[in-house]
Every structure is written in structure tokens, then in C-alpha cells.
Amino acid sequence: MFNLTSDQIKKSNAVHTSREIHQQPVVWKELVTDLLEQQETFKGFLTSIYKKHDTVRVILTGAGTSAFVGDTLVPELARQNQQNVQFESIPTTDIVSNPTEYLFKEIPTILVSFARSGNSPESVATVTLGQEIVTDFYQVVITCNKDGQLAKNIQGDDKSITLLMPEKANDQSLAMTSSFTSMTIAAYVLFTEDVFTKDVATQVITSAEQLIERLGNTVDEVLGFDFERIAYLGSGLLAQLSHEAALKMLELSGGQVVAIHESSLGFRHGPKSILNDKSAVVLFMSQDPYTRKYDLDILQELAAAKSGMKIVALTETKDEEVEKLADWVISVNTGTESLSSDFHLALLYIIFAQALALKKSIQLGITPDNPSPDGAISRVVKGVTIYDYKK
Structure with a gap:
């Protein structure tokens, strides 16, 4: 695997990272099959929102790598844009600290949350802010963890849907790899006007x-x-x-x-x-x-x-x-x-x-599965204080 033996991978503490990079084509196959089977339901959810409102704002959001999913997608989705749909990529880390600069009461909004774990405090807080501020608020949760807070919070909510990635996409390494590409493909299939055949x-x-x-x-x-x-x-x-x-x-x-x-x-x-x-x-x-x-x-x-x-x-x-x-x-x-x-x-x-x-x-002699043993960064971010928002 990438000219590394099994022993080298184990000795370097690179088991998860190497596997999660290498497995991506296999994960994509499973994902595309699942998405094509459910595509009619997912597309129907979006179409009903588009028909209901003259203009719909779609915010792609996440933190770190999850935010870069949206950044990468927006130019292509905007190019294919339906006339009444506006795509934007805004990190949760921006929305949480400055909600009134990014969330607007009178503009119907679909918040697309990208999340490996679904437990990042900024991601959960962004949803809460959207629900408090935006009158017509909808959610699409694209996540690798069915047990994450984001997925749990929208169970039974008919104004929200969850796209769950294959289990293998829930990377165990600190660095997101197959989770990044899987969530990118999922959002593309959901929103693209060109069928990902x-x-x-x-x-x-x-x-x-x-x-x-x-x-x-x-x-x-x-x-x-x-x-x-x-x-x-x-x-x-x-x-x-x-x-x-x-x-x-x-x-x-x-x-x-x-x-x-x-x-x-x-x-x-x-x-x-x-x-x-x-x-x-x-x-x-x-x-x-x-x-x-x-x-x-x-x-x-x-x-x-x-x-x-x-x-x-x-x-x-x-x-x-x-x-x-x-x-x-x-x-x-x-x-x-x-x-x-x-x-x-x-x-x-x-x-x-x-x-x-x-x-x-x-x-460099660093362990890829945990390149930050001192805890400076972690798989799920820690140390974030979420303050009460008052209108």
C-alpha cells in the first residue's frame, strides 16, 4: 500500500490513515449505489422546497475539512444553478461567532451540514441558530455517523433529511480523507443538475x-x-x-x-x-x-x-x-x-x-493516525465554548 509494508504501517501508527486513503474507490462504489437508490426521495425533498419559495438559499457548512467540502462544491453547483437557488459556502466557525451576518430571517434557507462525527459543537450550534433566526429553515445533514448529534436531532423532522455515508467513511484517523471525498460526492449527487451516472x-x-x-x-x-x-x-x-x-x-x-x-x-x-x-x-x-x-x-x-x-x-x-x-x-x-x-x-x-x-x-517520524499526541488538535474539536444567542 503506497510502497509501505504492513509492518511499516503498523510500526508508524498509520493503520487507519493509510487504509482510509486506500479504500476510497471501494467506499465511493457503495456510496453511489446507495445514493442512486434513494435519489428520487432526496430530489423530491429539494424540489418541494424550490417550488414553495421564489428564492432559496443553500448554505453548505462545516468546520475545517468539512467546510472545505462546501468550498470545493459551490463553484460547480453555482454554475449549474437553478434560477431560484443560490449556493454559498460558509463555515460553522463563522456562523456561530457572527450569526446575524450570515443568517437572515426572511430568506428561506437550506442548511447543508457536513460532519464526520456530527458532534462538533459549532455544527450543532449553527443548526440551533438557524432554527432561531430563519423563518423557513430546512436541513440536509450529510454525515458519517448515524449516532452523531446532528443526525439524532432531526429524527422525525419532515423539514430535514439525512444522507448517511457508508460506515467505512467514518474515518478513525485524526485527518479526514475518505470522509471528505464521500461527503463531497454525496452533496454533488444531491444538488447537481447533471446526473452523476x-x-x-x-x-x-x-x-x-x-x-x-x-x-x-x-x-x-x-x-x-x-x-x-x-x-x-x-x-x-x-x-x-x-x-x-x-x-x-x-x-x-x-x-x-x-x-x-x-x-x-x-x-x-x-x-x-x-x-x-x-x-x-x-x-x-x-x-x-x-x-x-x-x-x-x-x-x-x-x-x-x-x-x-x-x-x-x-x-x-x-x-x-x-x-x-x-x-x-x-x-x-x-x-x-x-x-x-x-x-x-x-x-x-x-x-x-x-x-x-x-x-x-x-x-518525519510522526504517527499519521495521531499526529498531535499533545492534544493540540483532536479528531472531534475540544475546548469550544458556545454562548447563548440573544435576539
Whole structure:
């Protein structure tokens, strides 16, 4: 598994993290099958709300990685947007501290809560605030834990639905991996106007299976360069995905690797100053011909720089121009058909970021399943005080 033996995985305390990254195609298969069976019910729930109101606001929310699910999805869902549906991504950590800036009484709202455990205090508090402030308030809980507080709280509520992820998606490692991709797929299937058909899903899953099996050698080559800083770049929803990629490296390296994220165009506006001869840049390249031009521009600029940094480029298919510029190139689509959007690429690109963070963690002598033994961060956040809200 990623060029690691069972003994190495056990010795490094990486059993959960390695398994949860590796299992994602299997989990996705189960998830897609379940969702397609229930799709009519879920879609009917949304359609009834859309028909009832002239305008509907859909807030995708969560904390940390769960918030980045919404960030990654919103550009694609907004592109497909029905005329009376507005998609926004707002972290629970923002809503809880400033509810009146994000929740509005007179605007019908569907709150989509992404949650691995469903017990994060900010997630539970956000729902309470929504119920208190918004007159027409609906909930979609997308969670990996049927026993979590979020799922329990809406039992019997006809203005709410729960999408439960496969049991394997309830990651036991501190870092969220299969839970992130599973909840992302679930929300996409629920809200997309384009049907996530069995054919498309099969192509993405098959590509993921093959990517996982051949990724180990490239990751090891990248780790042969002893980077201390890493920047993840992309455009559109891939720029949002880069936030999750950077967080995985930050979490699993115990903060020893400085990890940032930025858009391909935004990188020049200050963040580029992070680069030195101990830096790696990972570029998530778009499949859209227009957007890809901007990704190529920054790739060319980075490749021409007189420094010791290294570049990893992820792209849909083999590209000779990219291969001339980057130190390592990873093509992710092994199917005969082109993928229809960057959303599909995002599911494949993030696997590389997860695997790189896993093996960097082991290289640094950190235990991936618990990279924060001092309790500075934990699987379910602790130490949060929720204050009473008074209108």
C-alpha cells in the first residue's frame, strides 16, 4: 500500500490513515449505489422546497475539512444553478461567532451540514441558530455517523433529511480523507443538475483505483526532495480544493511543513514570496481549455525561476508541454472519455495530496493516525465554548 509494508504501517501508527486513503474507490462504489437508490426521495425533498419559495438559499457548512467540502462544491453547483437557488459556502466557525451576518430571517434557507462525527459543537450550534433566526429553515445533514448529534436531532423532522455515508467513511484517523471525498460526492449527487451516472461514476472510480496502485513510486520520488514548505495551487474549484490539500500536509506533518494554498492567478500577489530552495509547488491543472491557460502561465513562470524548488503538476491526461515544465507530472484519467468537469478531477487530485501527506508524516517520524499526541488538535474539536444567542 503506497510502497509501505504492513509492518511499516503498523510500526508508524498509520493503520487507519493509510487504509482510509486506500479504500476510497471501494467506499465511493457503495456510496453511489446507495445514493442512486434513494435519489428520487432526496430530489423530491429539494424540489418541494424550490417550488414553495421564489428564492432559496443553500448554505453548505462545516468546520475545517468539512467546510472545505462546501468550498470545493459551490463553484460547480453555482454554475449549474437553478434560477431560484443560490449556493454559498460558509463555515460553522463563522456562523456561530457572527450569526446575524450570515443568517437572515426572511430568506428561506437550506442548511447543508457536513460532519464526520456530527458532534462538533459549532455544527450543532449553527443548526440551533438557524432554527432561531430563519423563518423557513430546512436541513440536509450529510454525515458519517448515524449516532452523531446532528443526525439524532432531526429524527422525525419532515423539514430535514439525512444522507448517511457508508460506515467505512467514518474515518478513525485524526485527518479526514475518505470522509471528505464521500461527503463531497454525496452533496454533488444531491444538488447537481447533471446526473452523476453510473458510467461517469465508474470512470472516476476506476481511475482512482489505478491511481492509488501506481502512486507510491511518484510520491517516493517527490519525498526524495526534502521540502520544508509546500504550496498547493489551482483555479476555480481546484483552488478551493487546494485548501484541503494544504491542511492535510499541515495536519499530518504536525505543523513541521509550512503548507499554503492559493489560486493560480492569486499566487503572484504576495504568497509566491514563500518559495525558497526547500519548497515544493503542487499545481492542480484544470481540464477547461480557457482556465488551463492560466494554470500553464504560472507553471511556466515557476519552471523558469532560478531556484531549487520543485514542481508537481497534476493533469487529466498526458501532456507533453506540462512534462517539459514540471519535475513530476501525474495524469489521473485512465478512461477513454474526457471527464466533464474539474469536479471529477478534484476527487482524483486530492488522493495524491493525501498520500503525500501520509508518507511525509512517516518520513518525519510522526504517527499519521495521531499526529498531535499533545492534544493540540483532536479528531472531534475540544475546548469550544458556545454562548447563548440573544435576539
